[in-house]
Amino acid sequence: MSPKLLAYIEKDSWIHRLTGSTKLLCFLMWSMTAMLSYDTRVLMVMLFLSYLMFKISRIDFKEIAFVFYFILAFLVINNLAVFLFSPYEGVHIYHTRHDLVKLIGPYTLTWEQLFYQFNMTLKYLTIIPIGLIFLATTHPSEFAASLNKIGVSYKIAYSVAIAMRYIPDIQRDFIEISQAQQARGIDLSRNEKLLKRLKNMGAILMPLVLTSLDRIETISYAMELRSFGKYKKRTFYSERPFRKQDGFALLGMGGLMILFLWITFSNGSRFYNPFL
Incomplete structure (x- = not known):
C-alpha cells in the first residue's frame, strides 16, 4: 500500500x-x-x-x-x-x-x-x-488559505484542510493496527477464506474508530483552547502572494x-x- x-x-x-x-x-x-x-x-x-x-x-x-x-x-x-x-x-x-x-x-x-x-x-x-x-x-494549509481567499468561510476552509490531513493519518493507523493484529495471529492474507477475512477486519476497524475519535477530541480541545472561531476573519501562515x-x-x-x-x-x- x-x-x-x-x-x-x-x-x-x-x-x-x-x-x-x-x-x-x-x-x-x-x-x-x-x-x-x-x-x-x-x-x-x-x-x-x-x-x-x-x-x-x-x-x-x-x-x-x-x-x-x-x-x-x-x-x-x-x-x-x-x-x-x-x-x-x-x-x-x-x-x-x-x-x-x-x-x-x-x-x-x-x-x-x-x-x-x-x-x-x-x-x-x-x-x-x-x-x-x-x-x-x-x-492542506495552503488549500485552506486558497478557499478562504475566494470567499469561503475560514471555518469551512479549515475543516476541509483538517480532513485532507486526516486521510494519511487514518491510513497510517490502519497499517499499524493491521500489523499489530497480524502479529497476534489474526490472518488477513489470501490464505483465509473471504468471509473469515472480513470477520477478522473487525479486529482492525474497532481500534481504528476509537483511535480516530480520540484524535478528533484532541484536535477539538486544541482548537477551543486557541479560541478558534472567535473572530470573523483570520490570516493563514501558508498563504502565498499572487x-x-x-x-x-x-x-x-x-x-x-x-x-x-x-x-x-x-x-x-x-x-x-x-x-x-
Missing part, C-alpha cells in the same frame, strides 16, 4: 510553485469545461493535456496509483449502471439507431449508446488526473476554457454527432 493516500507530495515543479488559489480556480474551470462538453474532439484534446500536466507535476504514478484504480473501479460500475437503467440514452441524444448486439430481454447494445458512454468515460478521465494533481501539489506565473496559468486556462466551449457549442449543441 502506498505510504500516502490523497496527501500532499512535496516536489519541485512549476505546478507546485503556483498558489493554492490559482490551482483551485484552474481546477474548477477545467472541471466545468469537461462537464459541459460532450464533444469527442474537445475531450480527446483535454485528455492529452491532462496527462501532459500530470507529467509536468513530476508526480510518480505509483504514488497515486491506489486512488486512481479505486476511481476507475467506480467508473466501471457507473458505466454498467448507466447501461442497465438507460440502455437507449445514446439513441435519444443522437436521434439515430444502429444496433450492434442483441442482449437479453429489452437490452440491445447500440453504437449510439457505446459512443455516448465513451464520451462520458472521457469526461471522467480528463478530470481525474487534474484532480489528483491538485490534491497532490497543494498543501505572482506572474499565476496570472499566466489563469489566463491560459481561461483561454482554453473559452476555446473548448466555443468548439463544443459551435454546432448548436454540446453533443458531437458522428451519426448524421
Whole structure:
C-alpha cells in the first residue's frame, strides 16, 4: 500500500510553485469545461493535456496509483449502471439507431449508446488526473488559505484542510493496527477464506474508530483552547502572494476554457454527432 493516500507530495515543479488559489480556480474551470462538453474532439484534446500536466507535476504514478484504480473501479460500475437503467440514452441524444448486439430481454447494445458512454468515460478521465494533481501539489494549509481567499468561510476552509490531513493519518493507523493484529495471529492474507477475512477486519476497524475519535477530541480541545472561531476573519501562515506565473496559468486556462466551449457549442449543441 502506498505510504500516502490523497496527501500532499512535496516536489519541485512549476505546478507546485503556483498558489493554492490559482490551482483551485484552474481546477474548477477545467472541471466545468469537461462537464459541459460532450464533444469527442474537445475531450480527446483535454485528455492529452491532462496527462501532459500530470507529467509536468513530476508526480510518480505509483504514488497515486491506489486512488486512481479505486476511481476507475467506480467508473466501471457507473458505466454498467448507466447501461442497465438507460440502455437507449445514446439513441435519444443522437436521434439515430444502429444496433450492434442483441442482449437479453429489452437490452440491445447500440453504437449510439457505446459512443455516448465513451464520451462520458472521457469526461471522467480528463478530470481525474487534474484532480489528483491538485490534491497532490497543494498543501492542506495552503488549500485552506486558497478557499478562504475566494470567499469561503475560514471555518469551512479549515475543516476541509483538517480532513485532507486526516486521510494519511487514518491510513497510517490502519497499517499499524493491521500489523499489530497480524502479529497476534489474526490472518488477513489470501490464505483465509473471504468471509473469515472480513470477520477478522473487525479486529482492525474497532481500534481504528476509537483511535480516530480520540484524535478528533484532541484536535477539538486544541482548537477551543486557541479560541478558534472567535473572530470573523483570520490570516493563514501558508498563504502565498499572487505572482506572474499565476496570472499566466489563469489566463491560459481561461483561454482554453473559452476555446473548448466555443468548439463544443459551435454546432448548436454540446453533443458531437458522428451519426448524421
